[in-house]
Amino acid sequence: MNNYRIAYNQGWKVLKDRNFNRVSKIRDVKYREDVNIFEIDILGDHYILDCDSEKIYNTETLEDMDISLAITLLNYLGFSDDDTKIENKWVSLKEIPNGGNLYYPAFYKSSIEPLIKEFGYSSDIFLIIALGLGGAEYKFGDVSAVFNIFPRVPICVVIWEGDDEISANATVLFDSSIQKIMHIESSIGIGMFITKQLKDLTIYLK
Incomplete structure:
Protein backbone atom coordinates (compact mmCIF):
# COMPACT_ATOMS: atom_id res chain seq x y z
CA MET A 1 0.00 0.00 0.00
CA ASN A 2 1.53 3.33 -1.02
CA ASN A 3 1.83 6.37 1.23
CA TYR A 4 -1.07 8.19 -0.44
CA ARG A 5 -3.43 5.30 0.18
CA ILE A 6 -2.28 5.02 3.79
CA ALA A 7 -2.91 8.75 4.33
CA TYR A 8 -6.29 8.49 2.58
CA ASN A 9 -7.40 5.60 4.80
CA GLN A 10 -6.16 7.41 7.90
CA GLY A 11 -8.08 10.52 6.86
CA TRP A 12 -11.30 8.53 6.72
CA LYS A 13 -10.52 6.92 10.08
CA VAL A 14 -10.08 10.32 11.74
CA LEU A 15 -13.19 11.77 10.11
CA LYS A 16 -15.33 8.82 11.19
CA ASP A 17 -14.42 9.55 14.80
CA ARG A 18 -16.13 12.94 14.44
CA ASN A 19 -19.78 13.82 14.81
CA PHE A 20 -20.82 14.31 11.18
CA ASN A 21 -23.50 16.88 11.95
CA ARG A 22 -20.98 18.99 13.84
CA VAL A 23 -18.45 18.62 11.02
CA SER A 24 -21.12 19.90 8.65
CA LYS A 25 -21.67 22.96 10.86
CA ILE A 26 -18.07 23.94 11.59
CA ARG A 27 -16.75 23.32 8.07
CA ASP A 28 -19.76 24.66 6.13
CA VAL A 29 -20.34 21.48 4.12
CA LYS A 30 -23.66 19.74 3.56
CA TYR A 31 -24.21 16.43 5.33
CA ARG A 32 -27.14 14.20 4.34
CA GLU A 33 -27.77 11.89 7.25
CA ASP A 34 -30.36 9.84 5.32
CA VAL A 35 -27.68 8.55 2.92
CA ASN A 36 -24.59 9.22 5.07
CA ILE A 37 -22.79 11.49 2.61
CA PHE A 38 -21.13 14.89 2.59
CA GLU A 39 -21.42 17.20 -0.42
CA ILE A 40 -18.97 19.92 -1.41
CA ASP A 41 -18.31 22.19 -4.38
CA ILE A 42 -14.69 22.79 -5.40
CA LEU A 43 -13.96 25.29 -8.19
CA GLY A 44 -17.24 24.53 -9.93
CA ASP A 45 -17.15 20.75 -9.52
CA HIS A 46 -19.58 18.98 -7.18
CA TYR A 47 -18.27 16.08 -5.09
CA ILE A 48 -19.81 13.42 -2.90
CA LEU A 49 -18.02 11.93 0.09
CA ASP A 50 -19.68 8.57 0.65
CA CYS A 51 -19.04 7.73 4.29
CA ASP A 52 -20.11 4.10 3.90
CA SER A 53 -17.94 3.17 0.93
CA GLU A 54 -15.21 5.74 1.79
CA LYS A 55 -15.28 7.01 -1.79
CA ILE A 56 -15.01 10.64 -2.94
CA TYR A 57 -16.17 11.26 -6.48
CA ASN A 58 -17.28 13.91 -8.97
CA THR A 59 -21.06 13.76 -9.43
CA GLU A 60 -20.86 14.68 -13.12
CA THR A 61 -18.03 12.45 -14.32
CA LEU A 62 -18.34 9.83 -11.52
CA GLU A 63 -14.54 9.82 -11.40
CA ASP A 64 -12.77 9.48 -8.06
CA MET A 65 -11.27 12.68 -6.71
CA ASP A 66 -7.52 13.00 -7.20
CA ILE A 67 -6.09 11.26 -4.15
CA SER A 68 -3.87 14.19 -3.14
CA LEU A 69 -6.85 16.54 -3.07
CA ALA A 70 -8.97 13.87 -1.35
CA ILE A 71 -6.41 13.56 1.47
CA THR A 72 -6.41 17.34 1.85
CA LEU A 73 -10.22 17.46 1.94
CA LEU A 74 -10.41 14.72 4.56
CA ASN A 75 -7.89 16.66 6.65
CA TYR A 76 -10.01 19.79 6.31
CA LEU A 77 -13.05 17.94 7.63
CA GLY A 78 -11.35 15.91 10.35
CA PHE A 79 -8.27 17.80 11.56
CA SER A 80 -9.92 19.88 14.27
CA ASP A 81 -13.18 20.11 16.18
CA ASP A 82 -12.81 23.89 16.58
CA ASP A 83 -15.42 26.17 15.04
CA THR A 84 -12.70 28.34 13.51
CA LYS A 85 -13.75 31.45 11.60
CA ILE A 86 -11.83 33.19 8.82
CA GLU A 87 -9.57 35.83 10.43
CA ASN A 88 -9.10 38.08 7.37
CA LYS A 89 -5.34 38.23 7.90
Whole structure:
Protein backbone atom coordinates (compact mmCIF):
# COMPACT_ATOMS: atom_id res chain seq x y z
CA MET A 1 0.00 0.00 0.00
CA ASN A 2 1.53 3.33 -1.02
CA ASN A 3 1.83 6.37 1.23
CA TYR A 4 -1.07 8.19 -0.44
CA ARG A 5 -3.43 5.30 0.18
CA ILE A 6 -2.28 5.02 3.79
CA ALA A 7 -2.91 8.75 4.33
CA TYR A 8 -6.29 8.49 2.58
CA ASN A 9 -7.40 5.60 4.80
CA GLN A 10 -6.16 7.41 7.90
CA GLY A 11 -8.08 10.52 6.86
CA TRP A 12 -11.30 8.53 6.72
CA LYS A 13 -10.52 6.92 10.08
CA VAL A 14 -10.08 10.32 11.74
CA LEU A 15 -13.19 11.77 10.11
CA LYS A 16 -15.33 8.82 11.19
CA ASP A 17 -14.42 9.55 14.80
CA ARG A 18 -16.13 12.94 14.44
CA ASN A 19 -19.78 13.82 14.81
CA PHE A 20 -20.82 14.31 11.18
CA ASN A 21 -23.50 16.88 11.95
CA ARG A 22 -20.98 18.99 13.84
CA VAL A 23 -18.45 18.62 11.02
CA SER A 24 -21.12 19.90 8.65
CA LYS A 25 -21.67 22.96 10.86
CA ILE A 26 -18.07 23.94 11.59
CA ARG A 27 -16.75 23.32 8.07
CA ASP A 28 -19.76 24.66 6.13
CA VAL A 29 -20.34 21.48 4.12
CA LYS A 30 -23.66 19.74 3.56
CA TYR A 31 -24.21 16.43 5.33
CA ARG A 32 -27.14 14.20 4.34
CA GLU A 33 -27.77 11.89 7.25
CA ASP A 34 -30.36 9.84 5.32
CA VAL A 35 -27.68 8.55 2.92
CA ASN A 36 -24.59 9.22 5.07
CA ILE A 37 -22.79 11.49 2.61
CA PHE A 38 -21.13 14.89 2.59
CA GLU A 39 -21.42 17.20 -0.42
CA ILE A 40 -18.97 19.92 -1.41
CA ASP A 41 -18.31 22.19 -4.38
CA ILE A 42 -14.69 22.79 -5.40
CA LEU A 43 -13.96 25.29 -8.19
CA GLY A 44 -17.24 24.53 -9.93
CA ASP A 45 -17.15 20.75 -9.52
CA HIS A 46 -19.58 18.98 -7.18
CA TYR A 47 -18.27 16.08 -5.09
CA ILE A 48 -19.81 13.42 -2.90
CA LEU A 49 -18.02 11.93 0.09
CA ASP A 50 -19.68 8.57 0.65
CA CYS A 51 -19.04 7.73 4.29
CA ASP A 52 -20.11 4.10 3.90
CA SER A 53 -17.94 3.17 0.93
CA GLU A 54 -15.21 5.74 1.79
CA LYS A 55 -15.28 7.01 -1.79
CA ILE A 56 -15.01 10.64 -2.94
CA TYR A 57 -16.17 11.26 -6.48
CA ASN A 58 -17.28 13.91 -8.97
CA THR A 59 -21.06 13.76 -9.43
CA GLU A 60 -20.86 14.68 -13.12
CA THR A 61 -18.03 12.45 -14.32
CA LEU A 62 -18.34 9.83 -11.52
CA GLU A 63 -14.54 9.82 -11.40
CA ASP A 64 -12.77 9.48 -8.06
CA MET A 65 -11.27 12.68 -6.71
CA ASP A 66 -7.52 13.00 -7.20
CA ILE A 67 -6.09 11.26 -4.15
CA SER A 68 -3.87 14.19 -3.14
CA LEU A 69 -6.85 16.54 -3.07
CA ALA A 70 -8.97 13.87 -1.35
CA ILE A 71 -6.41 13.56 1.47
CA THR A 72 -6.41 17.34 1.85
CA LEU A 73 -10.22 17.46 1.94
CA LEU A 74 -10.41 14.72 4.56
CA ASN A 75 -7.89 16.66 6.65
CA TYR A 76 -10.01 19.79 6.31
CA LEU A 77 -13.05 17.94 7.63
CA GLY A 78 -11.35 15.91 10.35
CA PHE A 79 -8.27 17.80 11.56
CA SER A 80 -9.92 19.88 14.27
CA ASP A 81 -13.18 20.11 16.18
CA ASP A 82 -12.81 23.89 16.58
CA ASP A 83 -15.42 26.17 15.04
CA THR A 84 -12.70 28.34 13.51
CA LYS A 85 -13.75 31.45 11.60
CA ILE A 86 -11.83 33.19 8.82
CA GLU A 87 -9.57 35.83 10.43
CA ASN A 88 -9.10 38.08 7.37
CA LYS A 89 -5.34 38.23 7.90
CA TRP A 90 -3.19 37.10 4.97
CA VAL A 91 0.05 35.23 5.66
CA SER A 92 2.61 33.42 3.55
CA LEU A 93 3.44 29.78 4.13
CA LYS A 94 6.59 30.93 5.97
CA GLU A 95 4.41 32.51 8.64
CA ILE A 96 2.30 29.42 9.36
CA PRO A 97 3.51 27.64 12.54
CA ASN A 98 4.54 24.00 12.76
CA GLY A 99 6.69 23.81 9.67
CA GLY A 100 5.71 26.55 7.26
CA ASN A 101 9.15 28.12 7.17
CA LEU A 102 10.80 24.71 6.85
CA TYR A 103 8.62 23.66 3.90
CA TYR A 104 8.71 27.03 2.15
CA PRO A 105 11.71 26.42 -0.16
CA ALA A 106 10.10 23.29 -1.63
CA PHE A 107 6.72 25.07 -1.86
CA TYR A 108 8.34 27.98 -3.69
CA LYS A 109 9.80 25.60 -6.23
CA SER A 110 6.64 23.54 -6.73
CA SER A 111 3.99 26.26 -6.59
CA ILE A 112 5.34 29.80 -6.85
CA GLU A 113 7.96 29.35 -9.55
CA PRO A 114 5.35 27.86 -11.94
CA LEU A 115 3.11 30.89 -11.32
CA ILE A 116 5.97 33.23 -12.18
CA LYS A 117 6.81 31.25 -15.29
CA GLU A 118 3.22 31.05 -16.56
CA PHE A 119 1.87 34.46 -15.58
CA GLY A 120 4.78 36.72 -14.69
CA TYR A 121 4.63 38.32 -18.12
CA SER A 122 0.96 37.69 -18.89
CA SER A 123 -1.08 38.82 -15.90
CA ASP A 124 -4.07 39.41 -18.17
CA ILE A 125 -4.20 35.68 -18.89
CA PHE A 126 -3.95 34.94 -15.18
CA LEU A 127 -6.98 37.09 -14.45
CA ILE A 128 -9.08 35.52 -17.21
CA ILE A 129 -8.30 32.03 -15.92
CA ALA A 130 -8.73 33.00 -12.26
CA LEU A 131 -12.17 34.49 -12.82
CA GLY A 132 -13.15 31.47 -14.91
CA LEU A 133 -12.29 29.24 -11.96
CA GLY A 134 -14.55 31.26 -9.70
CA GLY A 135 -11.86 33.46 -8.19
CA ALA A 136 -12.58 37.04 -7.13
CA GLU A 137 -10.25 39.82 -8.24
CA TYR A 138 -8.30 41.26 -5.30
CA LYS A 139 -6.16 44.29 -4.48
CA PHE A 140 -2.64 42.86 -4.12
CA GLY A 141 0.21 43.05 -6.63
CA ASP A 142 -0.37 43.95 -10.25
CA VAL A 143 -3.15 41.40 -10.31
CA SER A 144 -4.47 38.94 -7.74
CA ALA A 145 -7.44 36.70 -7.05
CA VAL A 146 -8.96 34.99 -4.04
CA PHE A 147 -10.27 31.43 -4.29
CA ASN A 148 -12.37 29.58 -1.72
CA ILE A 149 -11.11 26.08 -2.39
CA PHE A 150 -12.93 24.77 0.67
CA PRO A 151 -15.61 26.88 2.42
CA ARG A 152 -13.33 28.19 5.18
CA VAL A 153 -10.03 28.12 3.31
CA PRO A 154 -9.52 31.24 1.17
CA ILE A 155 -6.33 31.34 -0.92
CA CYS A 156 -4.94 34.49 -2.54
CA VAL A 157 -2.69 34.21 -5.58
CA VAL A 158 -0.71 37.37 -6.35
CA ILE A 159 1.22 38.24 -9.51
CA TRP A 160 3.70 41.08 -10.01
CA GLU A 161 4.30 41.39 -13.72
CA GLY A 162 7.88 41.73 -14.95
CA ASP A 163 9.35 43.71 -17.81
CA ASP A 164 12.75 44.38 -19.35
CA GLU A 165 14.00 45.95 -16.12
CA ILE A 166 12.08 44.26 -13.31
CA SER A 167 11.78 40.51 -12.71
CA ALA A 168 8.33 39.04 -12.36
CA ASN A 169 7.24 37.68 -9.00
CA ALA A 170 4.33 35.84 -7.41
CA THR A 171 3.12 34.50 -4.11
CA VAL A 172 0.39 32.39 -2.56
CA LEU A 173 -1.20 33.70 0.63
CA PHE A 174 -3.36 31.93 3.20
CA ASP A 175 -5.78 33.20 5.82
CA SER A 176 -4.04 32.94 9.19
CA SER A 177 -6.86 30.73 10.48
CA ILE A 178 -5.64 27.84 8.32
CA GLN A 179 -3.26 26.68 11.05
CA LYS A 180 -6.30 25.81 13.19
CA ILE A 181 -8.13 24.02 10.38
CA MET A 182 -5.55 21.93 8.54
CA HIS A 183 -2.20 20.25 8.95
CA ILE A 184 0.68 22.22 7.42
CA GLU A 185 1.12 19.58 4.71
CA SER A 186 -2.53 19.98 3.72
CA SER A 187 -2.08 23.75 3.57
CA ILE A 188 0.76 23.14 1.14
CA GLY A 189 -1.47 20.75 -0.79
CA ILE A 190 -4.11 23.45 -1.23
CA GLY A 191 -1.50 25.86 -2.58
CA MET A 192 -0.18 23.27 -5.00
CA PHE A 193 -3.71 22.44 -6.12
CA ILE A 194 -4.67 26.00 -7.09
CA THR A 195 -1.35 26.50 -8.86
CA LYS A 196 -1.90 23.35 -10.91
CA GLN A 197 -5.46 24.34 -11.79
CA LEU A 198 -4.34 27.76 -13.01
CA LYS A 199 -1.36 26.38 -14.89
CA ASP A 200 -3.30 23.59 -16.60
CA LEU A 201 -5.83 26.03 -18.04
CA THR A 202 -3.21 28.19 -19.78
CA ILE A 203 -3.21 25.69 -22.67
CA TYR A 204 -6.54 27.14 -23.77
CA LEU A 205 -5.33 30.75 -23.87
CA LYS A 206 -1.74 30.60 -25.11
